[in-house]
Amino acid sequence: MYRNINALLVESHISIRDAMARLDRGALRVLLLLDDAGRLQRTITDGDLRRLLVGGATLRDTLARLPEKTAVSLPLGAGHKAALDLMDRHQIDHIPLVDETGRPCDLIIRTDLRSPILLSTPHLGDQEREFVEDAFRSNWIAPLGPNVDAFERELADHVGIGHAAAVSSGTAAIHLALNLLGVRPGDVVFCSSLTFVASANPILYQGATPVFIDSDPATWNLSVPALRRALADAERKGRLPRALVVVNLYGQSADMAPIMELCDAYGVAVVEDAAESLGASYRGRASGTWGRIGIYSFNGNKIITTSGGGMLISDNAEFVERARFLATQARDPAPWYLHTQMGYNYRMSNILAGVGRGQLRVLEDRVAARRGVFDRYRAALSDLPGLGWMPEADYGQSTRWLSVCTLDPEVARTTTTGFIAALARHNIEARHVWNPMHLQPLFAQCDYYPHEEGHSFSDEAFRTGVCLPSGSNLEAGQIELVCDVIRDTLTGR
Numbered sequence: 001m002y003r004n005i006n007a008l009l010v011e012s013h014i015s016i017r018d019a020m021a022r023l024d025r026g027a028l029r030v031l032l033l034l035d036d037a038g039r040l041q042r043t044i045t046d047g048d049l050r051r052l053l054v055g056g057a058t059l060r061d062t063l064a065r066l067p068e069k070t071a072v073s074l075p076l077g078a079g080h081k082a083a084l085d086l087m088d089r090h091q092i093d094h095i096p097l098v099d100e101t102g103r104p105c106d107l108i109i110r111t112d113l114r115s116p117i118l119l120s121t122p123h124l125g126d127q128e129r130e131f132v133e134d135a136f137r138s139n140w141i142a143p144l145g146p147n148v149d150a151f152e153r154e155l156a157d158h159v160g161i162g163h164a165a166a167v168s169s170g171t172a173a174i175h176l177a178l179n180l181l182g183v184r185p186g187d188v189v190f191c192s193s194l195t196f197v198a199s200a201n202p203i204l205y206q207g208a209t210p211v212f213i214d215s216d217p218a219t220w221n222l223s224v225p226a227l228r229r230a231l232a233d234a235e236r237k238g239r240l241p242r243a244l245v246v247v248n249l250y251g252q253s254a255d256m257a258p259i260m261e262l263c264d265a266y267g268v269a270v271v272e273d274a275a276e277s278l279g280a281s282y283r284g285r286a287s288g289t290w291g292r293i294g295i296y297s298f299n300g301n302k303i304i305t306t307s308g309g310g311m312l313i314s315d316n317a318e319f320v321e322r323a324r325f326l327a328t329q330a331r332d333p334a335p336w337y338l339h340t341q342m343g344y345n346y347r348m349s350n351i352l353a354g355v356g357r358g359q360l361r362v363l364e365d366r367v368a369a370r371r372g373v374f375d376r377y378r379a380a381l382s383d384l385p386g387l388g389w390m391p392e393a394d395y396g397q398s399t400r401w402l403s404v405c406t407l408d409p410e411v412a413r414t415t416t417t418g419f420i421a422a423l424a425r426h427n428i429e430a431r432h433v434w435n436p437m438h439l440q441p442l443f444a445q446c447d448y449y450p451h452e453e454g455h456s457f458s459d460e461a462f463r464t465g466v467c468l469p470s471g472s473n474l475e476a477g478q479i480e481l482v483c484d485v486i487r488d489t490l491t492g493r
């Protein structure tokens with residue numbers, strides 16, 4: 001962080017009273033004393049001035065009474081990590097940065113470094129507020145309203161699909177999708193194993209049984225060979241799945257063409273869980289638009305957010321119309337409240353849709369920024385032995401929603417858990433890759449198809465993968481600090 005430090009620069013001829021007033025105005029609890037040549041001589045804190053007064057000085061005395069002290073400083077351009085180390089060593093909270101002549105140019109303060117570096121935080125643009133204020137001005141606060149209609153239309157246009165229904169979460173959208181596809185108690189539904197539990201829970205909501213499919217090491221997404229084996233087995237047993245929930249992991253599309261081809265051949269409907277891949281592409285088309293029904297999430301950690309929300313998309317107008325109906329308590333058209341079916345309260349509010357409209361306008365910027373974060377990590381750390389990266393498949397563009405690295409257990413000096421803890425000691429949030437569904441106690445009874453017989457890739461991804469801070473609002477200094485801590489951790493420095 002660059003800050004204007006002119007107000008903190010003092011010379012030894014000023015009085016202690018004036019110095020106290022400057023300290024007060026500067027509000028950074030430190031002044032920088034210059035020598036006659038304008039070089040940094042030392043820092044001055046409240047405590048230094050108090051000790052002068054306790055030692056017999058008066059407020060009219062000058063700073064020339066201060067004892068000699070070697071300035072603790074770093075050269076301009078020094079990183080946060082070096083500053084933090086120096087602060088800890090000297091038990092101080094400020095480090096001035098000096099140019100080659102010794103003149104102070106910037107100041108790093110411990111509190112700058114202490115704010116946590118989080119995995120993925122909301123990053124709002126300039127327009128969300130306007131849409132939300134419109135909702136306030138028109139008192140259109142309650143569910144539905146013009147922002148909801150516009151958000152649905154704008155998102156559908158953006159990804160190039162016919163229709164969209166804005167709902168309260170990505171999970172709700174998956175639940176509605178399974179309902180629309182007729183998933184009933186006793187049905188089987190296939191699902192990617194390497195995912196967040198929200199992909200699979202709606203299968204249970206419908207009383208159906210999940211069967212989990214592994215990922216391909218080349219894409220970390222649904223393994224086509226495993227899917228092929230699972231479908232062939234299901235056909236043999238006479239228990240073909242009613243649907244497949246295919247997940248696009250960490251911003252990257254699954255290999256949708258062969259998946260659609262296989263599922264079409266067996267008459268299995270595909271729900272594309274694109275909660276993590278809005279903004280990505282697959283073979284020139286938007287990720288999320290390949291399945292019969294697609295879903296997005298606008299959860300707070302996603303690439304764009306409405307604080308909480310989701311979208312169900314499809315080219316099938318009837319599906320989307322019915323999704324809206326089910327999401328609004330399945331209220332039949334009648335002059336009074338009339339219900340012939342069970343429904344849900346799953347619609348998005350007009351205020352949150354306003355946030356979504358603003359966010360959609362910056363989606364491309366957010367994709368570029370997240371890809372930039374990943375590129376910086378890879379460029380800065382590529383020489384570290386044992387450190388690898390989630391691959392990007394050549395069939396499309398990932399958003400790198402999360403930057404995911406891997407640690408080779410044979411080479412790295414730490415486990416993923418140790419690595420995450422080392423980052424946490426520096427107030428950096430990193431997370432394990434999803435613990436696959438087939439390893440969850442909740443799904444212990446469910447069948448699972450690994451990528452190859454005897455080789456489950458998602459177990460390996462969970463064991464070796466770590467998600468690093470990835471937000472589009474990360475500052476260069478924060479990424480640099482993360483890189484420094486990773487380097488130190490993996491080289492044992």
Ligand SMILES: Cc1ncc(COP(=O)(O)O)c(C=O)c1O
Nearest residue numbers: 169170171196198199275297299
């Ligand atoms: C792959 C995946 N599917 C579904 C969801 C559920 O979305 P939401 O949190 O909006 O319910 C999430 C994220 O939260 C997710 O990562």
